[in-house]
Amino acid sequence: MSKSEVFYTPENNEYFFDEGCFILEMMNTDLDPDVSIARARVEVGKTTRFHRLKGVSERYVILKGSGLVYVGDESAQTVQEGSVVLIPAGERQKIYNSGNEVLVFLAICSPRFTPDCYEDCEPLVN
Numbered sequence: 001m002s003k004s005e006v007f008y009t010p011e012n013n014e015y016f017f018d019e020g021c022f023i024l025e026m027m028n029t030d031l032d033p034d035v036s037i038a039r040a041r042v043e044v045g046k047t048t049r050f051h052r053l054k055g056v057s058e059r060y061v062i063l064k065g066s067g068l069v070y071v072g073d074e075s076a077q078t079v080q081e082g083s084v085v086l087i088p089a090g091e092r093q094k095i096y097n098s099g100n101e102v103l104v105f106l107a108i109c110s111p112r113f114t115p116d117c118y119e120d121c122e123p124l125v126n
Contacts, residue, residue, distance in 0.1 A: 005031065014041075019120070020048040021095075028112055036112035042067065042103040047096035050121035053089060058109050060085040060095065065103035068096045079105075092121045 007027045014024040021042045028036035042048060042065075050070070060069065062083040068076040072091045079085060079095070087093050097103040107113075 014039075018049075019051055020046055023107075026106075030112075033112050034110055036109045038107045038109075038113070039063075040105050040107050042095060042097040044097050044100060044102065048094045050092045050094045052092045052119050052121055053087075053109065053113065054117045054119055055089050056109050056111060056113060056117045057089045058087040058093070058107055058113075060087070061106040061108065063104045063106065065097060065101050066099035067103045068098050070094050070096075 007029075009024055009026050011024070014022050017023045021040045024039040026037045026039055028038065040060075060079070060083075062079050062081055062085075064081055066078070066080040069079050069085050070076050071085070071087050071093050076096075077085075095103070095105075
């Protein structure tokens with residue numbers, strides 16, 4: 001990056017991702033290939049699918065709500081507002097909203113998230 005940038009993504013750009021959560025890509029550009037930032041929302045009682053990011057480390061920064069996060073083969077860990085979860089590249093992961101309000105967190109990836117790094121770890125159910 002050779003100069004400062006300000007990124008703004010309107011709220012109406014949020015979309016539902018098949019993984020089981022709503023995503024708002026806040027910054028994901030080849031202008032800064034070292035990192036991407038997305039806001040994720042998981043509804044009460046919902047969970048994302050187990051997935052992994054090949055060659056990409058991820059951090060969840062919990063902004064609102066509470067839940068359980070599953071990383072690799074570790075036992076579930078409780079997360080709440082203010083928690084930061086470090087997820088090493090290639091580790092399977094999912095998050096469950098066990099609270100009584102929407103779970104909102106930032107997903108910060110390095111290097112930046114691209115669709116080809118995403119791998120679903122659960123079979124599709126018809």
